[in-house]
Amino acid sequence: MALEEHIGREGFVQGAQGKFAYKLMNDLFANYSNALRPVEDMDKAMNVTLQVTLSQIIDMDERNQILMAYLWIRQVWFDAYLRWNRDDYDGLDTIRIPSSYVWRPDIVLYNNADDQFTGSMETNVVIRYDGQIMWDSPAITKSSCKVDVSFFPFDGQQCRLTFGSWTYNGNQIDILNHLDTGDLTDFVENVEWEILGMPAKKNVITYGCCSEPYPDVTYTLILKRRASFYIFNLLLPCVMISFLAPLGFYLPADSGEKVSLGVTVLLALTVFQLLVAESMPPSENVPLIGKYYIATMTMITASTALTIFIMNIHHCGPEAKPVPRWAKKFILQYMSRIFFVYEVGESCKRPKKGPENGKKPVAQEMNGQAERRDNSAILRNCAEKIRSEKLEEAPDKDNLSKADAPGEWKESGKYPEKGGGGKESRYSECSKTHCVCHNERLLKNIEYMANCFREQKAAQKRTGEWKKVAKVMDRFFMWVFFIMVFFMSVLIMGKAL
Template sequence: VSGAQGRFAYKLLSDLFANYSNALRPAEDTDRALNVTLQVTLSQIIDMDERNQILTAYLWIRQVWVDAYLSWEREAYDGIDSIRIPSSYVWRPDIVLYNNADDQFTGSMETNVVIRHDGQITWDSPAITKSSCKVDVSYFPFDGQQCRLTYGSWTYNGNQIDLLNKQETGDLTDFVANVEWEVLGMPARRNVITYGCCSEPYPDVTYTLHLKRRASFYIFNLLLPCVMISFLAPLGFYLPADSGEKVSLGVTVLLALTVFQLLVAESMPPSENVPLIGKYYIATMTMITASTALTIFIMNIHHCGPGAKPVPQWAKVLILHYMARIFFVYEVGESCRSPRPEPDPSPKAPVGSGGARGPASPGEAFVDLEGVPGGSASCAKGGCLCRQGSSILRNVEYIANCFRDQKAASKRTGEWKKVAKVMDRFFMWVFFAMVFIMSVLIMGQAV
């Protein structure tokens, strides 16, 4: 029986193609359009090149049409219902991918076609396509893309070939999951467009591939390192001013973020839309630049020296009194609950005065010549001792003035150092809050 069917198959093939030509459109009525049904199955996403805006995909393309010259009676050929022959034997519609971006213009694979007894031809062919895709990276790495695959006849207009979509969506049954992209859907839509070159309408079927990027890789390799590095920037304010590493830390963090910024820029297309992660990098780098500049300004205040002017009264009240308590900035010897009391500003008795003796401060000396043997009495008796006593008084007064000036300069320097320390602590918490808010905003896009 099988041998008989084989002989009938050869006879059927010989009879079908005896007077057949695959160069003409197989329609009995040339005024009527030939219906071609298209169905696309997405098998795999091979690559998504964001920089060149090219989507490479592996598709299974099925085209179904009726050839009026390739039908037969099954009873005449031992009940043969269908045959499979090379696709080059029959006429095929010139359905092409309109937005093809392949430089070699490779089409579908030359597979066999299935011909039924009623003339219906089914052509299933796999194809690796490279299509142009408009990429919007504004929300990278939490972005989604819409890539279109537009199929239509290249030479036949709508009056000759009517292209139809078999289903409202592309087939995703055999799709192999991609590690970077998640496919949300693949709706299909039939369009009829009249181009400027021709007056006839040209139908096409457009499949819109909805993709969503899996952001886990970019979160752990680009985003989290940047967040951790950016949290180091406010700690530069916590370093002691005498360590000499405050500015170095800010510059090091800035260089590290620049490296991550270059990595993102290499993979993104050179468009005007800045990626979300790029905006985060730029904002963080701007913040670190501002923190480094403020660090230099605060270090200048810290090292102002003894020749600086006294701290203004408003700064003493606002910074040294209120802000120092808020940010728990105390000097050595001060208590966090009760600050060190200020020295008694009551006036001291001048050197050599004959009045009542007041308490002597560390920078002042009190000299009473009455207690010196032969002091005032000796001055009355001889001018030599009086001249020696005046010289001693001048020397002691000079030393006392030096101690007084040194103490005042030391006090001014200490006040300016405390002002710098309070400002360091204030800006540290301000920049910590800024880094935290920016990190929450960028992470919120992943939800």
């Protein structure tokens, strides 16, 4: 019975309050107008307290410089014509009615960037017996924000939300901030941006159009970008691609892929550069990652040009000039040891040396005429020996027999014995003349072949020296560009830290 009596009493009380609420509504708005500012003295300013709660950051459009946020806006003011005595209405102290029934301050977002100019939702207001009106309304705002992408993706932004009355000046409505900062207790964490703070500041500004002051409350939203996404999707691929560029110098020149590698790396970086440019505003401030891309692309372009130059040195033909003396000393001797470039048969411990402790052979120091004269003398001696051997074998081939005495021949039906006539002496002279002429032609042919062999060997030596010069330059530029890529990567990573 007690429970039933309690429920019946509460239902009676609620029903009674509902009747008093309708009576209060009729009494309050019988002669009320929501068109005029509800103050008793029109010369006094009405105080409006503003409080903004940030619920969520929906989007940050860097290219169009627009911040889209979800806010809860609370406005509190006193209406001089909406007051009542609680005792006359059964202790009723608050009522909730649609906000369109009462006068509302025209507080708007000054830096609004919404093309539809949608305001707050039409929610109810809470009216207290002493005339205090509290209006809580959620709003999705699009505000203009000056975006500085100089240090993208390690940048931070400061976006301002300025609230003020559009038509009432400071002598009519004075805006006060409820707290020195925006409320972040109900903020939903954003995956891209981290909130560092939201300080609030009241400003009183006199615009050029009007002489009256206009107060406003500005909330500064301090944001810091979470760079993990951009590091793993834009920065690290660029760093890895950049380290491929110096390896083009390590490729053998005969492979034919040195220039192709440089061009491929350049095209890959161009694609990443376009991806960054599409999301950034077209301003004069080039983002940090864009500077890194441009520097890397410039380095790869220079490496490709140097590769073409080095390949021309590598593939120079036999008609190339000899390697200059300074290049032989500086590049082939010192730089080749520093960068561990050795020919076949050499090692870092026992470099290849020529005869007599690296000195040239005597034959290489002689001029061409002396060398040809010595070679001719050697060949003539060999030819005389060959001719004497042929003369000794000639009687056997011509069916001639040797005499018992040395130097004597017997004729077998064609020539008399030695000392018997002049034919034998003429035959000997003719044979000697024929052999000498034949050996002279042979000597010329052998000398010609020897000259060709020397020229070919000298050309091969020049070509080998130029190839070694190209290889040393390849190793030198490879380490130079490796160091450049490393320092650029460390620099941009240092900005991240």
